[in-house]
Amino acid sequence: MITRSASPRRVFMGLGILALALAVSALPPPTALAQQETTAQKAAPAQESAVSDLAPLPLSPVEKAEKDGTSLRLSLKDLTKLALQNNLDIAIQDTNEQFYQQRIIQAYGPYDPTLTAGLGYNTAKSPNTNLATASTLGAFNSSNRSNWNFGFTQNVPSGGGISANWNTNRSDNNQAFSLFTPQFSSSLSVFFTQPLRRNFRIDQYRSQIKLVNLDLQTNDSKFKQKVTETIANIQSQYWDLVAAIRDYDIKRDSVRFAQITLRDNKKKVEIGTLAPIGVTEAQASMAQREVDLISSEERIFNVENALRALISNDRNAEIWSKVIVPTETADFKEYKVDLDFAIDTALKSRPELEQFDLSLKQSDINLQLSENLRKWKVDLQAGFGSSGVAGPQSLRNGEPAIPDYLVGGVATAYRTIFSQGFTNWSVGFQVEIPLRNRNVESQLAQQKITRRQTLMQRKSTEQAIQVDIRNAVQKLETNRKQVETAKVGRQLAKEQLDGEEKRFQAGLSQNYLVLQRQNELAAAQFTELQSLINYQKSIIALQKSMYTLLESNDFEVAKGSSNNVPNLK
Numbered sequence: 001m002i003t004r005s006a007s008p009r010r011v012f013m014g015l016g017i018l019a020l021a022l023a024v025s026a027l028p029p030p031t032a033l034a035q036q037e038t039t040a041q042k043a044a045p046a047q048e049s050a051v052s053d054l055a056p057l058p059l060s061p062v063e064k065a066e067k068d069g070t071s072l073r074l075s076l077k078d079l080t081k082l083a084l085q086n087n088l089d090i091a092i093q094d095t096n097e098q099f100y101q102q103r104i105i106q107a108y109g110p111y112d113p114t115l116t117a118g119l120g121y122n123t124a125k126s127p128n129t130n131l132a133t134a135s136t137l138g139a140f141n142s143s144n145r146s147n148w149n150f151g152f153t154q155n156v157p158s159g160g161g162i163s164a165n166w167n168t169n170r171s172d173n174n175q176a177f178s179l180f181t182p183q184f185s186s187s188l189s190v191f192f193t194q195p196l197r198r199n200f201r202i203d204q205y206r207s208q209i210k211l212v213n214l215d216l217q218t219n220d221s222k223f224k225q226k227v228t229e230t231i232a233n234i235q236s237q238y239w240d241l242v243a244a245i246r247d248y249d250i251k252r253d254s255v256r257f258a259q260i261t262l263r264d265n266k267k268k269v270e271i272g273t274l275a276p277i278g279v280t281e282a283q284a285s286m287a288q289r290e291v292d293l294i295s296s297e298e299r300i301f302n303v304e305n306a307l308r309a310l311i312s313n314d315r316n317a318e319i320w321s322k323v324i325v326p327t328e329t330a331d332f333k334e335y336k337v338d339l340d341f342a343i344d345t346a347l348k349s350r351p352e353l354e355q356f357d358l359s360l361k362q363s364d365i366n367l368q369l370s371e372n373l374r375k376w377k378v379d380l381q382a383g384f385g386s387s388g389v390a391g392p393q394s395l396r397n398g399e400p401a402i403p404d405y406l407v408g409g410v411a412t413a414y415r416t417i418f419s420q421g422f423t424n425w426s427v428g429f430q431v432e433i434p435l436r437n438r439n440v441e442s443q444l445a446q447q448k449i450t451r452r453q454t455l456m457q458r459k460s461t462e463q464a465i466q467v468d469i470r471n472a473v474q475k476l477e478t479n480r481k482q483v484e485t486a487k488v489g490r491q492l493a494k495e496q497l498d499g500e501e502k503r504f505q506a507g508l509s510q511n512y513l514v515l516q517r518q519n520e521l522a523a524a525q526f527t528e529l530q531s532l533i534n535y536q537k538s539i540i541a542l543q544k545s546m547y548t549l550l551e552s553n554d555f556e557v558a559k560g561s562s563n564n565v566p567n568l569k
Contacts, residue, residue: 054259058293060248061300065323072322076238079324082311083234084227091313093226100216107209113154121146143173159203160194160379168410180391180402184413189385198375198432207369211362218358224550225351230310232544236537237307242326243533244300247526251293254522258286261518265511278511285515289522330532332483335476335539342546343469349547350465356458363451370444377432386423388416465545472542479535486528493517493524 065071074082084090123144147169155161165188172182195203262282268274304324312319347353390412393400406416416422434440497517503509543549 054256054263057252057256060245060252061297061323062245062325065325070321070323071325072319073325073327075327076235079238079307079311080231080234082319083230086311086313086317087230087234088313090223090227090230093223096219097216097223100212100219103212104209104216107205107212110205111155111157113152116151116153118147118149118151120148143171145169145171155205157206158194159199159206160192162190162192164188164190168413170410180394183389183391184408184410185387185389186410186413186417187385187387188417189383191383192381194380195377196380196429197378198372199377202365202368202372204369207365210365214358214362214365218355221351221354221358228351228544228547228550231549232540234307234310235540235549237303237310238326238328239330239533239536239540241300241303241307241324242328242330243529244296244303245326246330246529248293248296248300250522250525250529251289251296253525254518255286255289255293257518257521258282258289258515261511261514262286273507274511281512281515285518330529330536332532332535334480335542337473337476337542337546339470339473342473342542343466345546345548346465346469347462351547352461352465353458356454356461359454360451360458363447363454367444367447367451370440370447373440374434374437374444376434377430379430381426381428381430383426384423385425386417388413388418388420388422390416468545469542472538472545476535476538476542479531479538482531483528483535486524486531490521490524490528493521497521 059067062071121144123142125142147167149165149167151166152164153161154163166186168184168186170182170184262279265274265278265282269276269279307324308319390406390408390410391402393402393404393407405420406412497514497520500509500514500517504511504514540549
């Protein structure tokens with residue numbers, strides 16, 4: 001029989017109670033937890049108090065403007081609209097539309113009717129040399145003649161023309177065989193010409209109208225192209241301003257780092273843990289960073305002035321006394337686009353190709369006109385006229401010499417035009433056969449060569465557009481990778497600076513290494529900023545290449561820009 005002792009069981013129980021007591025005693029009391037939270041809450045004010053003894057940093061141009069009330073906060077879209085309304089380059093291009101509209105009106109000028117009027121009087125005397133024209137007054141004939149004539153001409157869109165004439169005259173003479181004097185004569189004639197072969201479907205006037213209409217369409221295409229380029233430029237400048245403002249903040253933070261390092265180094269020199277050269281190094285570094293800060297401020301001013309010039313055409317405008325404050329930030333937001341879709345969109349939308357197509361249409365019109373000049377000329381010509389006459393009654397052998405319906409003045413002459421049937425008419429054809437026309441044949445050959453060259457140039461432009469799109473898509477992807485890499489580089493530079501400062505505090509590093517790490521961090525921050533800006537610009541460049549940068553109403557907004565230019569003399 002084996003007897004078990006209870007001593008080991010008591011030992012294990014005692015050890016368990018002791019461990020529980022130690023664990024409970026290790027927990028912090030509620031008051032200690034509250035003290036830890038209070039310490040964490042006071043950490044930020046403590047950091048602020050750590051730099052309270054340093055010289056205050058200068059305000060940035062944006063902060064000064066916000067403080068003075070001279071800031072003008074603008075989004076990217078707001079700035080784009082201002083540029084479309086007030087940009088001088090767009091305004092100049094906008095006036096071209098008015099120019100080509102006037103050219104269209106001018107092209108219709110040959111179809112404007114023309115009215116002519118003539119008024120005259122002449123008198124003549126001549127010796128009697130013919131019995132039939134002998135006068136009743138002796139040795140000479142005399143005549144007095146006055147006339148008033150009207151004419152009307154107009155070309156018609158079918159290639160022909162109409163002309164009408166209304167002539168009236170009054171004549172006196174002393175000839176013995178005149179039935180009556182004075183004599184009133186009038187006539188009305190209408191003449192019409194219509195080409196049946198050459199100039200039937202097209203002629204110089206109609207081709208010119210078509211050409212100037214195509215010129216107007218070409219100008220619209222170029223105007224849209226100019227608007228797109230301006231939008232791309234203004235948006236790129238906007239992101240340059242965002243970069244300049246953020247760069248100023250980076251440079252100012254770098255100056256703050258230099259101030260802290262200089263202050264700490266002075267204290268270490270006082271207590272003898274650092275050589276005086278450490279203070280000199282810190283002072284030199286801070287001076288260089290202050291120079292960089294001043295340069296970054298100048299960069300802000302320069303970019304702002306460039307933006308003002310793009311969005312204002314009046315030097316007295318309020319924008320020149322305001323500070324432009326961008327509301328957009330250069331945050332990374334990936335822009336994805338399919339390469340084939342981008343190429344297809346560009347080939348359908350690019351204005352260069354549209355302008356080539358319009359040029360080809362103009363070439364076709366010129367070819368059609370040249371082919372027309374090689375044809376036979378067959379014109380239908382028709383005319384109709386009527387005449388009237390009147391005067392005082394005279395007697396021959398005691399009998400009236402003229403019928404009663406011809407007795408009267410000018411009104412009677414007009415009436416007899418339509419009542420007595422004194423009419424004449426004509427109809428006929430005029431044919432012109434070119435046996436050889438080397439001038440037209442050579443001109444036609446040159447036009448065909450020019451058209452073929454235009455087709456080849458269009459093909460070359462298509463290839464260039466595809467290359468442009470591929471480069472833009474590749475640039476977008478490259479900049480995206482640079483954003484990711486720059487972000488990692490900035491994080492690593494911050495970690496290196498923190499580590500170098502700790503090593504320096506522990507006496508394991510040197511002062512110039514800390515300053516170098518600070519400069520590297522500032523450079524890494526700027527590199528990250530620049531990569532973000534480059535990514536935004538690459539999006540703009542791709543949208544410009546695809547011709548999708550122009551919004552639906554931008555074109556209409558830009559069309560009124562020429563009306564917003566003040567003080568033109």
